[in-house]
Amino acid sequence: MELSQYSTMMPKKVFAGTNAIEKLAELCPGHKKALILCGRSVYGGGMTRRPEEILSACGVEYKLINTIPAEPLVDDVDAVIAQAQEWQPDLVIGMGGGSVMDTAKLVSACPQKGQSARRLLGNFSLVVKGAxxxxxxxxxxxxxxxxxxxxVTVPEKELKVGIVNSLLIADNVILDPSTTATLPRKIATSAGVDALAHTIECYTSNKANAFSDTWAMKGMKLIFKSIEAACNDNDEQARADMLVGAFYGGVAIAASGTxxxxxxxxxxxxxxxxxxGVSNAMLLYPVMNFNKDAVQDRLAAIYDEVFGGGCAFSSGRKAELVIAEISRIVRSLDIPDKLEAYVTGAKDELDTLVDSAFEVKRLLNNNVKPLTKEDIRNIYLTLI
Ligand SMILES: [Zn+2]
Incomplete structure (x- = not known):
């Protein structure tokens, strides 16, 4: 039998479901100083109120920074890290989307003066486990x-860079559907397709393995089933399933890779x-279409598992049907599918764009079908 080898990384505790937020109280004992990080809309929507009440009731002093920007520059993150180093929290709570949670992880990874996200960019092994x-x-x-x-975004390179270290895995996760109840549809849809992309990419990745497949497939099923009801009807059960599906997608990323x-x-x-989320939604269909032949059996397995299967279609036909369903969902959610919604003249800058994408070897190496610069160009052209 062929050797199967993979590393598994998981948060230690996960609380999921209605009122899961109340479980924060169970995490307070032993802590004296907390730091809550969030963005303006989460704070303005009153979402931090309950966590603040719980911390106070448990006798944990806390500080709140409510100005974490979306898609932060590395210098934005370092400004937050500097404030946190003054406060010296022993519990860091990230309440928000990926940008806020990533900032919270980096705050915990840089507890002492002199440590910064910029420094970690050059050497991921400098990450330490702080609060x-x-x-x-x-x-x-x-x-x-x-x-x-x-x-984080590195402005001088005009590129987003992922700092990766197993010490950045969160200790605790709370998945409470009340936190997505007032999410604007525009954000819910692109975030949802991002989560769908995580599960599909991890399942069709060179790094896919038995452990990541399990989580990717479970996540995919939940997301395919609930994304439209969650985004279009704000259905509570669908939103709860989306949170769990997106979390499973994250577990799949940790064990496989996009x-x-x-x-x-x-x-x-x-x-x-x-x-x-929007750029992934734009790219999900054209890239999976490009990959189709190379990952046909994997896509057929998705068809069998998620859409019932059991029929006499060939693998090729099943793969086509999965890709068609991805395209239908993205269109039904009204996410922009062309770059013109964000920029004019992208065509003139195509060479630079292709060169930058070609440098993202960490992820390109995970793609079963190798991409030449010409392939990347052709995929980008579908967005212009
Ligand atoms: Zn993503």
Missing amino acids: ETVMIPTTAGSGSEATPNAI TAVHALSYPLGGKYHVPH
Whole structure:
């Protein structure tokens, strides 16, 4: 039998379901000083109120930074890290989307003066395990609550870079559907397709293995089933399932890895500030279409598992049907599918874009079908 080898990384505790937020109280004993990180909309929506009440009731002093930007520059993150180093929290709570949770991870990874996210960019092994972390996602998307990655934008390179170290895995995760109840549809849809992309990419990745397959497939099933009801009807059960599905997607990323969809997505975020979920939604169909022949059996397995299977279609036909369903879902969610919504003149800058994407070897190497610069160009051209 062939040797199967993979590393497994998981948060230690996960609380999921209605009122899961109340479980924060169980995490307080032994802690004196907490730091809550969130963005303006989460704070403005009153979502931090309950965690603040719980911390107070448990006698944990806390500080709140409510200005974490979306898709932060490395210097934005370092400004937060500097404030945290003054406060010296022993519990760091990230309440928000991927950007906030990634910032929370980096705050925990840089507890002492002199440590910074910029310094980690050059050497991921400088990550240390500082304060205990609690991740409370308020979008069902990034899966950051389960991954060892923290993504920052490096302005001088016009590129998003992932800092990766197993010490960045969160200690605790709270998945409470009340946190996504007031999420604007525009954000819910792109975050949801990002989560779907994580599961499909991890399942069709060179790094896919028995452990990641289990989580990717479970996540995919939940997401395919609930994404439209969650985004279009704000259905509570569907939103709860999306949070769990997105978390499973994160577990799959930790054990496998995303592929060319995410690789080609990073330059669009770095250069044109296309939100991460939107660029992945734009790229998911054209990249999977490109990959189709190379991962046909894997896509057919998705068809069998998610859409019932048991029929006499060939693998090729099943793969086509899965890709067609991806395309239908993305269209039904009204996510922009062309770059013109964000930038004019992308065609003139295509060479730079292709060169940047070609450098994202960490993810391109996970794609079963190798991509030449010409292939990348052709995929980008479908967005212009
Ligand atoms: Zn993603």
